[in-house]
Amino acid sequence: MKQKPNLNRALLTLALCLGGLSATAQNQKVSINVKNATLEQVFKSIERQTSYRFSFMNKTIDSKADITYNGSNTTVQMC
Template identity: 35%
Template sequence: MNIIQHLIKLKRKSTNFCVTNLLLVLSFIFLTTIPANAQTGNVNLKLKNVTLPRLFREIEKQSTYRFSYRDADLAGKALVTVSVKERSLESVLTDILSKRHLQYQISGNKILITVSSMQTPKSTEKKEVSGVVVDERGEPVIGVNISEKERPMELLRI
């Protein structure tokens, strides 16, 4: 009887040991996958006419990422309107930042925002513009400078 009781105790200890190990392994797997999902996950955003820093704060609330940028790099950038559900963070950032001549770089849980080093290639397509510039009385004006809205620093002298 003594041997049987001893075997029953060993069996209980080994079962407890297996259950404990299984719980530890499952806990480890669960805890290590949570940050991975947060890092590579999707974002849900519905923002209208907000600044880039406000957009970054909203993304920080939904992820483990933290943004780093220079205020001067974001100054004067167009406001953001975005409405996305379950869209990848990388896709959202690429769409929004590229339109504002900005880029991002991810390192660990940091996202660095910088001015884009790639300049948009100038159009080599020639455009013909015709018309007459007149003053308030309707008389033609000579020596007028005009520019395109998209490129206000490039003047054409007429």
């Protein structure tokens, strides 16, 4: 199914755009450098670097390792 990679990209975009409940949460920065990673691996990377926590059901996200992203010192901000 071709829509799964698009769903992963949409979820990753959502993850990077999440706003926090406080001003300090909105200014958190992350560096993500992954090649052929799963969305779960990307979420774990963000969790290690911030106070954000992700909750999802494994059956709702694609487990295919097809995400490549390189970004350093990227601000997580509210969209």
